[in-house]
Amino acid sequence: xxxxxxxxxxxxxxxxxxxxxxxxxxxxxxxxxxxxxxxxxxxxxxxxxxxxxxxxxxxxxxxxxxxxxxxxxxxxxxxxxxxxxxxxxxxxxxxxxxxxx
Amino acid sequence: xxxxxxxxxxxxxxxxxxxxxxxxxxxxxxxxxxxxxxxxxxxxxxxxxxxxxxxxxxxxxxxxxxxxxxxxxxxxxxxxxxxxxxxxxxxxxxxxxxxxxxxxxxxxxxxxxxxxxxxxxxxxxxxxxxxxxxxxxxxxxxxxxxxxxxxxxxxxxxxxxxxxxxxxxxxxxxxxxxxxxxxxxxxxxxxxxxxxxxxxx
Numbered sequence: 608x609x610x611x612x613x614x615x616x617x618x619x620x621x622x623x624x625x626x627x628x629x630x631x632x633x634x635x636x637x638x639x640x641x642x643x644x645x646x647x648x649x650x651x652x653x654x655x656x657x658x659x660x661x662x663x664x665x666x667x668x669x670x671x672x673x674x675x676x677x678x679x680x681x682x683x684x685x686x687x688x689x690x691x692x693x694x695x696x697x698x699x700x701x702x703x704x705x706x707x708x
Numbered sequence: 709x710x711x712x713x714x715x716x717x718x719x720x721x722x723x724x725x726x727x728x729x730x731x732x733x734x735x736x737x738x739x740x741x742x743x744x745x746x747x748x749x750x751x752x753x754x755x756x757x758x759x760x761x762x763x764x765x766x767x768x769x770x771x772x773x774x775x776x777x778x779x780x781x782x783x784x785x786x787x788x789x790x791x792x793x794x795x796x797x798x799x800x801x802x803x804x805x806x807x808x809x810x811x812x813x814x815x816x817x818x819x820x821x822x823x824x825x826x827x828x829x830x831x832x833x834x835x836x837x838x839x840x841x842x843x844x845x846x847x848x849x850x851x852x853x854x855x856x857x858x859x860x861x862x863x864x865x866x867x868x869x870x871x872x873x874x875x876x877x878x879x880x881x882x883x884x885x886x887x888x889x890x891x892x893x894x895x896x897x898x899x900x901x902x903x904x905x906x907x908x909x
Contacts, residue, residue: 663828
């Protein structure tokens with residue numbers, strides 16, 4: 608017996624929600640960033656689950672693209688964080704208010 | 709049997725991700741996130757995607773999380789526990805509320821919608837047996853243009869990350885840049901006049 612598609616989708620929804628909760632409740636920008644990665648992974652799980660459910664490989668190809676975009680996002684985001692920490696000596700999201708209007 | 713494995717892995721991934729967002733120390737968070745990624749990789753194997761499972765371990769648990777750990781350790785991780793205060797209570801309550809509503813909505817949608825679509829016409833054995841070959845064929849035929857665009861995006865991101873993380877990006881020599889990182893030699897000489905003006909920018 609294999610677990611049905613909706614089990615995977617519900618797990619994915621829960622993981623996405625946990626990532627969202629991390630973004631809302633944490634102030635360390637690195638952990639906020641990790642939560643964003645967790646949300647991307649939850650979406651990947653949805654893609655793979657649908658690919659399995661529909662007997663198609665398209666979802667798996669899309670996961671590849673999501674992974675590539677996530678890698679690019681992490682590289683640029685961490686570079687921005689390093690650059691900001693150098694100038695301001697903080698990684699607290701409440702202090703990252705220089706562009707606030 | 710597969711359902712049993714699924715529930716173990718689901719519990720593991722939920723527990724590790726909850727630990728990830730609750731740890732005070734970012735290094736612990738990063739290590740718990742590695743565990744989450746590994747359990748997701750095993751779930752990919754269960755879902756007839758062995759190529760993506762391996763890629764998940766190599767790219768996410770390997771490359772991306774190592775990058776994270778490097779940055780966490782670079783940014784003086786030892787003081788982080790004391791420096792992070794709780795967010796404003798209103799923000800936290802609103803966050804919990806929005807998250808609960810969101811999760812309820814998602815689960816409701818999953819339970820209500822028929823979850824059907826256009827079938828790809830493959831059997832599970834076909835998907836697993838030459839998974840990598842089939843994904844490669846898809847990438848270089850139907851998804852050739854996105855594939856090329858993603859390679860350019862990666863190149864641009866790489867160049868951008870190098871430029872952004874360079875020392876003194878968009879800054880003058882008078883900033884106190886060396887102490888937080890502790891990687892370089894002596895800090896650059898400080899200009900008295902600029903220091904007295906009190907403006908670090």
